[in-house]
Amino acid sequence: MALTEKSDFIREIVTEDLAANKYQGRVHTRFPPEPNGYLHIGHAKSICLNHGIARDFKGKFNLRFDDTNPAKEEQEYVDSIIEDVKWLGGNFEDRLFYASDYFEKMYEHAVLLIKKGKAYVCDLNADEMRQTRGTLTESGKESPYRNRSAEENFDLFERMRKGEFPNGAKTLRAKINMASPNINLRDPVMYRIVHEDHHRQGNKWCVYPTYDWAHGIEDSLEMITHSICTLEFENHRPLYDWYLEELGVYHPKQIEFARLNLTYTVLSKRKLLKLVAEKHVSGWDDPRMPTIAGYRRRGYTSDSIINFCDTIGVAKRDSTIDVAQLEFSIREDLNKHARRTMAVLNPLKIVLTNYPDGQTEECEAVNNPEDETAGKRMIPFCKELFIDQDDFREVPPPKYFRLSPGTEVRLKYGYIIKCEKVVKDGDGKIIEVHCSYDPDTKSGMAGANRKVKSTIHWVSARHAGNVEVRLYDRLFVKENPDDAEEGKDFLSNLNPNSLQILKQCKVEPVLANAKAGERFQFERTGYFCVDSIESKEGAPVFNRIVTLRDAWAKIEQKH
RNA sequence: UGUCGUGUCGUCCAAUGGCAGGACAGCGCCCUUUGGAGGCGUUAAUCUAGGUUCGAAUCCUGGCACGACAGCCA
Numbered sequence: 001m002a003l004t005e006k007s008d009f010i011r012e013i014v015t016e017d018l019a020a021n022k023y024q025g026r027v028h029t030r031f032p033p034e035p036n037g038y039l040h041i042g043h044a045k046s047i048c049l050n051h052g053i054a055r056d057f058k059g060k061f062n063l064r065f066d067d068t069n070p071a072k073e074e075q076e077y078v079d080s081i082i083e084d085v086k087w088l089g090g091n092f093e094d095r096l097f098y099a100s101d102y103f104e105k106m107y108e109h110a111v112l113l114i115k116k117g118k119a120y121v122c123d124l125n126a127d128e129m130r131q132t133r134g135t136l137t138e139s140g141k142e143s144p145y146r147n148r149s150a151e152e153n154f155d156l157f158e159r160m161r162k163g164e165f166p167n168g169a170k171t172l173r174a175k176i177n178m179a180s181p182n183i184n185l186r187d188p189v190m191y192r193i194v195h196e197d198h199h200r201q202g203n204k205w206c207v208y209p210t211y212d213w214a215h216g217i218e219d220s221l222e223m224i225t226h227s228i229c230t231l232e233f234e235n236h237r238p239l240y241d242w243y244l245e246e247l248g249v250y251h252p253k254q255i256e257f258a259r260l261n262l263t264y265t266v267l268s269k270r271k272l273l274k275l276v277a278e279k280h281v282s283g284w285d286d287p288r289m290p291t292i293a294g295y296r297r298r299g300y301t302s303d304s305i306i307n308f309c310d311t312i313g314v315a316k317r318d319s320t321i322d323v324a325q326l327e328f329s330i331r332e333d334l335n336k337h338a339r340r341t342m343a344v345l346n347p348l349k350i351v352l353t354n355y356p357d358g359q360t361e362e363c364e365a366v367n368n369p370e371d372e373t374a375g376k377r378m379i380p381f382c383k384e385l386f387i388d389q390d391d392f393r394e395v396p397p398p399k400y401f402r403l404s405p406g407t408e409v410r411l412k413y414g415y416i417i418k419c420e421k422v423v424k425d426g427d428g429k430i431i432e433v434h435c436s437y438d439p440d441t442k443s444g445m446a447g448a449n450r451k452v453k454s455t456i457h458w459v460s461a462r463h464a465g466n467v468e469v470r471l472y473d474r475l476f477v478k479e480n481p482d483d484a485e486e487g488k489d490f491l492s493n494l495n496p497n498s499l500q501i502l503k504q505c506k507v508e509p510v511l512a513n514a515k516a517g518e519r520f521q522f523e524r525t526g527y528f529c530v531d532s533i534e535s536k537e538g539a540p541v542f543n544r545i546v547t548l549r550d551a552w553a554k555i556e557q558k559h
Numbered sequence: 560u561g562u563c564g565u566g567u568c569g570u571c572c573a574a575u576g577g578c579a580g581g582a583c584a585g586c587g588c589c590c591u592u593u594g595g596a597g598g599c600g601u602u603a604a605u606c607u608a609g610g611u612u613c614g615a616a617u618c619c620u621g622g623c624a625c626g627a628c629a630g631c632c633a
Binding site for chain 1: 560561562563564565566569570571572573575582583584591592593594595596597625626627628629630631632633
């Protein structure tokens, strides 16, 4: 029945339901974010799951804002969420909905439960309600207002809506069972009084439905077949079912799966909001943030994130994915699609002593060895060059293959050079390195076949552009950022070196004119993306998306 | 000491009573004008004690561990 081979326990349920003709052959899912923050990679998992199931089973997918709490929700979040869902391929067509558009219908349903004697207005305040709810092991006490007549409840509820009572003075509660072992069933609150403007409804309402009451109705009205949510709602499913059962309306099936956790990453809106509010990062779209906006700005492709979500699977057990898995996804994508370029991040000047002073020549370079159609380009070469400081060692450690006094390396696409002399200033600091070049060894020449131990990247000093490069590292130093010392929180595990700004990096001409959003591989270094906010015309700022795998770093680490 | 849920390589996911497999990570080798691309190989797991069965990761019983729940948040 499904269009793909992909399978998980939810797709199995959908397949079974289809076989049993449970929903007249329909499959209809939804992604129901609350607009109280930016979407993060965990939401991407949910979007890919819900949208993917609709796509694979030829069903429909809705985007619905669960905007039932005006105190926390904002239009800015609505806008960003719409953009992010679209970017991830979540195709909701014209089905963009808001729970707040259903408030009138929800109110009518509530009146119905009041008339059935299944809901009552309660005057207990929040404290009193907590005290009478009981504990995990003891049942609660019934509210003294539990047995008001239907007429009185109806009257009171209408007056709640009209605004006759202050915040918190009264609630509407479902009359279920104060002795239930499931605390969610101990007469849960359906409506609370909140005198606050709603981002879409303005001051039209001062009673707002709670999640449990609202969510099933939203799903039911939209004729959702499979209401997929995360594990923490498992204990709420009996309530979800109770409401829809009592209402006698169309009843979708709630299915729970384990939310995504990532190593070295926090994925709770509360914590992400804190990072933003306390300015530990530049904003929700800071390239170090695990938000969709952050990854996008960093340079992650939507394909890589979608692919990541496909590979991590869907199950019910709590799990933490190694962030290396995400990095693998973006490397895999960019390896196939990113143009190769040469950029020198920490420049060291090389002078080719036997190269003619005024001469310039061009070297032919391959744009992408993984993709012939990417073509070739010419890069300039002359007597003075820059190489990376990492590619020269005055005293080479064991197994070091690159440039050091007396050794040879190949300049990629250029000549083989030999280090002849190290030039230092008065303080003993190396200012430049003098080399000779072998004129018979340019790429493409017969003499170029000579083996040397290493090939390094370089940029012509005379033609180099100067750009800013931002090296990002993980935001937290601990695999589990919440693993903090006694009395401290996740902020104590922030990585002080998560952002390193390099000015005056030397790049080949094509990079100096790169446009916002363009992605490149800097050969032997990593993948980079032109920042869409910090870059200026002719002055690109490059974000490091991810490093290349680095075998040398491991060898070096062992010593 | 309640209810619900979950226990499989280091990590994540499969195996639906019949040879425990894949991906990432790790390790090793090969190749390389990216030490970083690519290729090959390899290490490594069924929480536990019983039971049912010719046969159990899978079914049953008990234990143990972990997670969620006592917001008028979602």
